[in-house]
Amino acid sequence: EDDVFSRTASRSLSAGSRQGVRRRDSFCKLFPQDRTEVVGPESFALHAVLGRGSFGEVYKVAHKRTGQVFAMKVLKKSRIISRNLVRYAMTERNLLSYIRHPFIVRLHYAFQTPSYLVLVLHFCSGGNLAGLVASEGCLPEALGRLYIAELFLAIEHLHERQVVYRDLKPENVVLDDAGHAMLTDFGLSKEGVEGLRGTRSFCGSVAYLAPEILARQGHGPPVDLYGLGVLFYEILAGHPPFYTRDREQLFRNIAGAALHAPARASRPAERFIRELMHRNPARRPGAARTSELRAHAFFADVDFERILAREVVVPPLRRGSPALSTLSDGAPAGRAETRTGDTGKVASPFEGRLEAQVRRSWSSVSQDVAGWEFATPEGAPKAPPASGTSTSSRRE
Numbered sequence: 001e002d003d004v005f006s007r008t009a010s011r012s013l014s015a016g017s018r019q020g021v022r023r024r025d026s027f028c029k030l031f032p033q034d035r036t037e038v039v040g041p042e043s044f045a046l047h048a049v050l051g052r053g054s055f056g057e058v059y060k061v062a063h064k065r066t067g068q069v070f071a072m073k074v075l076k077k078s079r080i081i082s083r084n085l086v087r088y089a090m091t092e093r094n095l096l097s098y099i100r101h102p103f104i105v106r107l108h109y110a111f112q113t114p115s116y117l118v119l120v121l122h123f124c125s126g127g128n129l130a131g132l133v134a135s136e137g138c139l140p141e142a143l144g145r146l147y148i149a150e151l152f153l154a155i156e157h158l159h160e161r162q163v164v165y166r167d168l169k170p171e172n173v174v175l176d177d178a179g180h181a182m183l184t185d186f187g188l189s190k191e192g193v194e195g196l197r198g199t200r201s202f203c204g205s206v207a208y209l210a211p212e213i214l215a216r217q218g219h220g221p222p223v224d225l226y227g228l229g230v231l232f233y234e235i236l237a238g239h240p241p242f243y244t245r246d247r248e249q250l251f252r253n254i255a256g257a258a259l260h261a262p263a264r265a266s267r268p269a270e271r272f273i274r275e276l277m278h279r280n281p282a283r284r285p286g287a288a289r290t291s292e293l294r295a296h297a298f299f300a301d302v303d304f305e306r307i308l309a310r311e312v313v314v315p316p317l318r319r320g321s322p323a324l325s326t327l328s329d330g331a332p333a334g335r336a337e338t339r340t341g342d343t344g345k346v347a348s349p350f351e352g353r354l355e356a357q358v359r360r361s362w363s364s365v366s367q368d369v370a371g372w373e374f375a376t377p378e379g380a381p382k383a384p385p386a387s388g389t390s391t392s393s394r395r396e
Contacts, residue, residue: 046346070108103154125177145302167185168231259274
């Protein structure tokens, strides 16, 4: 089961993940030096539930003052703290607070209540890649190559900043209004990682684990190159490589089974997948420097500068396919919205007797996560640029 907050198989984290006790209001200030507006639960109108997981929910919300739509990720503090996962939540919040890239979902606000940690993110109306692949069975190679090129640019950007992502899978790729791929969910990412064996955590989603993680011999940036290969395989085949419901057999397959390329893959695509999924991370293209993957023969006709500038239009699927449609006529593939009716109210996690009780008793319980609050330096959120707009207007 895929969680709103990525599940990890790592060893128990130290109790030091818990933050200090400090009472604060459930809001963060915008322009604290010259404005008085605050952002908290009352700043947003809930429109729909986009997803649920073990650690919380994701909602489609609208900023009441500006009307801009966001995705609000609401994490239950009790579950995060009881499992010593505050470190992962803080990593996601910290990374998204400074990472700016055309193919990485942007964080606009972060605030907390006595019971919840909240991230307010850019809303991508096209659902996720998992839903698109499920609805189509598999995707055309041309579309898959564009998506892999976009995600590669996002991964390249992270690796240049010594960040490994470690959780590449279709559920973590969302599609924006123009159908472009956007990387989201940074709960398993890690900063300050260099070299082939720069970190040793055992983490990830089981069907997408790299061999070096299974071997517990340490891993580094090439783990994400393997992830790109697995992702491209699933785009072309409709399922991940080596997959079986038997967990132990799946691990044996990842460690040593023969890789059978997707039947629909061209020869260059097959070679690309095989090389990225090489079990020796040092032999993957881009292992020494991620940007070297740009020179791979599979990308011979790819203009990365035009892709980075979002000037390459996402190729359409077969005529009449609703897979890349926006939410104007309902939820697209991969985005299951739960509503109480067109005029009904979505149940808020911030309301009810339990939350009120927690608010009244919240003083000595170690549930305040220091340093969580965040608001975009620009202040009021701006509408994203239309497809084809140069990244110079997107990167700030």
